[in-house]
Amino acid sequence: MNLHLDVFEGMNPFQENTYLVHNNQTAHLIDPGFSSASEWNRLQNVLEQKKLQIEAIVLTHGHVDHVIGLQEAFDRFQVPVCMHHETWPFLEHFPQQAMMFGFQADPIKVDPQYVEPSADLRIGSFTYDARYTPGHAPGHLAFYCKEAGWVISGDALFAGSIGRTDLYGGDFQLLEKSIRTQLYTLPDETVVWPGHGPKTTVGRERRSNPFVSGGI
Secondary structure: OOOEEEEEEEEOOOOEEEEEEEOOOEEEEEOOOOOOHHHHHHHHHHHHHHOOEEEEEEOOOOOHHHHOOHHHHHHHHOOOEEEOHHHHHHHHOHHHHHHHOOOOOOOOOOOEEEOOOEEEEEEOOEEEEEEEOOOOOOOOEEEEEOOOOEEEEEOOEEOOEEOOOOOOOOOHHHHHHHHHHHHOOOOOOOEEEEOEOOOEEHHHHHHHOOOOOOOO
C-alpha cells in the first residue's frame, strides 16, 4: 500500500515537524507537536478536506517537542499510542521534561501500545519498516516506506546535521551506528523527513553530512 504524507512544519516553540501518514481513508499522526489552536486547526482542516480518520498515534521518541500535543491528540481521537517500550519513561516524566525547557505541563495519561523494530510492523491499516535508531534518545524509531520512497527519521538524522546527544540517554557513537546501519543503508533517493528542518535524501547525507558521512 502506497502511503501518502502531509507535513506540518515548524510546530510549537521548538519548530518540530509533525507528520500525517494516510491512504484514502485512514491516517496515522506521527509525533504530535501541536501546541496552539491554530496548529490544531491546520490538522483538522486537512482531516476534513481529505475525509481522513485518525486510527493511530505513532511516536519516533519521547522528547518534549515531539509529544507536546500527545495528550490532546489522545483525548481527541481515542486511538492507540504506538511507541518503543524505552520511550515510555519519557512520557512518565513529561512534567519534569517540560520544566527543563522552562514551562509547566500536566502528566501525560495514555495507554501505550509497545511496538518492536520490524521490517513489516503492522499498525492498524498500515505496514512500516520500523528501524531502531537510538543515540539521540532511547527507544528511538525511524519509519521507512519503501513503496513511497521516504523515511521519517525523527531526530536521528537532519539535513546537514544529526540529533543532539547531550540529553539523557544520548550517545554519539550509538547514534552514528544507528545512522550508518539503519538509515544510510536505504537507497540514495530515499527522501528523509526529519523531526526538524527541511527534507533531504539519504544519498545527500551519506555524501556530505559533516557529522556522519560515508557508509557503514
